[in-house]
Amino acid sequence: MFVLSKSNSIANQFIAELRDKNIQKDPMRFRRNLERIGEIFAYEISKSLSYKTIEITTSLGTKETQVIKDAPVLVTILRAGLPLHQGFLNYFDSSENAFIGAYRGVHDLKENFEIEMDYISSPDIQGKTLIICDPMLATGKSVEKAYHAMLRFGIPAKTHVVSVVASQRGIRYVTARMSECRFWIGDIDPELNTKSYIVPGLGDAGDLAFGEKN
Ligand SMILES: O=P(O)(O)OC[C@H]1O[C@H](OP(=O)(O)OP(=O)(O)O)[C@H](O)[C@@H]1O
Numbered sequence: 001m002f003v004l005s006k007s008n009s010i011a012n013q014f015i016a017e018l019r020d021k022n023i024q025k026d027p028m029r030f031r032r033n034l035e036r037i038g039e040i041f042a043y044e045i046s047k048s049l050s051y052k053t054i055e056i057t058t059s060l061g062t063k064e065t066q067v068i069k070d071a072p073v074l075v076t077i078l079r080a081g082l083p084l085h086q087g088f089l090n091y092f093d094s095s096e097n098a099f100i101g102a103y104r105g106v107h108d109l110k111e112n113f114e115i116e117m118d119y120i121s122s123p124d125i126q127g128k129t130l131i132i133c134d135p136m137l138a139t140g141k142s143v144e145k146a147y148h149a150m151l152r153f154g155i156p157a158k159t160h161v162v163s164v165v166a167s168q169r170g171i172r173y174v175t176a177r178m179s180e181c182r183f184w185i186g187d188i189d190p191e192l193n194t195k196s197y198i199v200p201g202l203g204d205a206g207d208l209a210f211g212e213k214n
Pocket residue numbers: 077078079080081102103104115134135136137138139140141142143170196204205206207
């Protein structure tokens with residue numbers, strides 16, 4: 001597992017701004033910070049992709065260089081995943097894309113809930129590299145359900161899962177059920193509250209990016 005916050009970088013400032021209850025009042029900055037973190041993860045993940053040699057022609061000669069062999073398929077979970085997804089698209093110009101509509105069903109008294117999934121659109125993913133991005137990994141149920149739903153479109157060669165803030169419990173949940181995936185996490189928080197929100201976390205990422213749901 002790759003954890004951005006384990007080393008010092010500008011990424012930690014962007015994550016700090018996402019968490020800051022004053023700065024996050026500005027939804028444009030909130031979305032832009034998610035996008036910037038998407039760009040940073042895209043760069044980090046690009047180091048683990050497959051490359052091919054091409055020869056390019058400059059105005060003065062030719063040069064052999066390494067370029068990505070096959071663009072990864074970018075998968076995102078609505079709504080909060082959209083700005084993070086845009087960050088990936090900024091770097092992976094020709095990627096195909098998949099979108100999943102998922103949300104938490106009604107909570108019962110024990111704070112249990114199932115994830116409802118009512119929309120999925122995807123290209124064929126057989127043998128391709130997938131990058132699933134969603135800024136929050138709280139219980140881990142959304143991303144686990146999204147990943148397994150994607151498998152009806154083919155078996156990917158490799159799946160990368162990206163999350164900006166994850167809980168320790170969520171990490172345990174997904175690594176136990178998605179052992180074939182590689183996880184790329186911004187920062188890991190210790191707790192979930194009784195509504196299964198990450199503490200300290202940042203709040204509701206979808207609402208902060210796009211406004212409260214009615
Ligand atoms: O790990 P989990 O416990 O499943 O929680 C994480 C999910 O919660 C958030 O989405 P939310 O359901 O709030 O939808 P939204 O993006 O539309 O606000 C987030 O973007 C994840 O998809």
